[in-house]
Amino acid sequence: MKVCVIGAGVGGLCAARHSLEAGLEVVVFEKSDEIGGIWVYSEETDKDIYDLDVHTSRYQSLTTNLPKEIMGFPDFPITIGDKSFLTADQIQRFNHTYADYFDLKRHIKFLHCVVLVEPYADTQWRISTKDLVNNIVFTTTFDFVLVCNGIHQTPHIPIYPGQDRFHGKQLHSHKYRRKDIFHGERVLIVGSGASAVDLISDARNLASYVAQSYRSNNTVDLFSSYNVVKRYPEIEQFTSEEVVFVDGRKEVFTIVVYCTGYRYNLPFLSASCGVTTKGNQIVSPLWQHCINIHRPTMAIIGLCQFVMSSQIMDIQIRFSLKFFTGVKSLPSHEEMLLSEANEISKRLRKGIKKTHFMGVPYMDQYQKELARLAEIKPLSPVSFRLFRHIVKIGESDLLNLRNNNFKIVNKNKGPYV
């Protein structure tokens, strides 16, 4: 039986490893010439030499926002470096260690971009791939597909009146690379997630002025103790020089950076695959956030947000493979649809529109459910305690979060700082 893995980022490598261990023949198609996905650095921000959109969002100053103790795989931890928070280069080094240890690279077809995925016969797939070097498209049949193309490649940029006539520079964090662009500028960072925090940190010593526009009233004022960043609510409109906010205040800016997240994008799935995407809110219908309910020989890995992504992808892959290979039987089509509907309404009741949003405590409940359903090993409890601990420190002192170091001394206790 043959599985196609789309993408050789962290998720794709993990998918290849577990598929091989499940006894499947594996082909990984990777459109770039390197493993690692978003952990690969590129000065290019628009198109690569094959005229494809540049995939990576990595910036020069990028350091992990989770400690290495919960960024490795459940049975293959990261041991690189003395500190808990690693540079992007160190993570990329780990990606190579992982790929080499499981001898994955020989299964990867680099510079092969998947352009079309179509159902074939009852349960199979026809996958058309463009060989970028030779500029030819060829089609191969597979029994299973593990889609691991990443969720940080298609920027979401909000639209505001007057945005086009603004004379300053505007960019999404996806295209941000070097902090020297902030030198002497009046900078507005839009958003309050991890990239917004990083970019404010980068800008605050170089820019002449830094402000942040945020949507939620609940957003913690991360920089209040530093007294360097002025905070504004949402943008209402732009003039040629100024940004006008919804509370009526306005100010002159020379650079606006949108740290406003990404949209799900699965451009290669034909309509007949039965899966649709809605902005950054949902990919549907999926059972347990990954298995394609209409054609359950496909799984989409890594859609969950605010998670320990490597660990959650690892368990999603082990889960999917148990059903692909027939070790476990799927529930009925109706049961899977009902399970998805319940999952959506559970979040909506709490005001969460993003179906794949996890965080604490959904992530732990979710992985336990995957482990129960597929009878596979759950993730270690200490990971969740450490994740919760990180979130707590982040809420009170985000700028110093990365100065903490952790050591897991007992997988069932701790963490000890």
Ligand SMILES: Cc1cc2nc3c(=O)[nH]c(=O)nc-3n(C[C@H](O)[C@H](O)[C@H](O)COP(=O)(O)OP(=O)(O)OC[C@H]3O[C@@H](n4cnc5c(N)ncnc54)[C@H](O)[C@@H]3O)c2cc1C
């Ligand atoms: C700036 C930034 C910082 C982050 N920091 C952290 C962190 O500190 N800790 C953490 O846990 N997570 C972090 N994340 C989340 C991160 O995305 C995940 O941890 C993880 O690395 C995602 O892996 P992935 O394999 O799902 O996707 P990606 O890394 O995006 O890899 C997808 C791969 O698929 C390939 N591909 C895409 N389309 C096609 C196609 N059509 N054909 C063939 N190949 C294709 C791409 O070239 C790429 O190699 C961060 C994300 C961003 C954007």
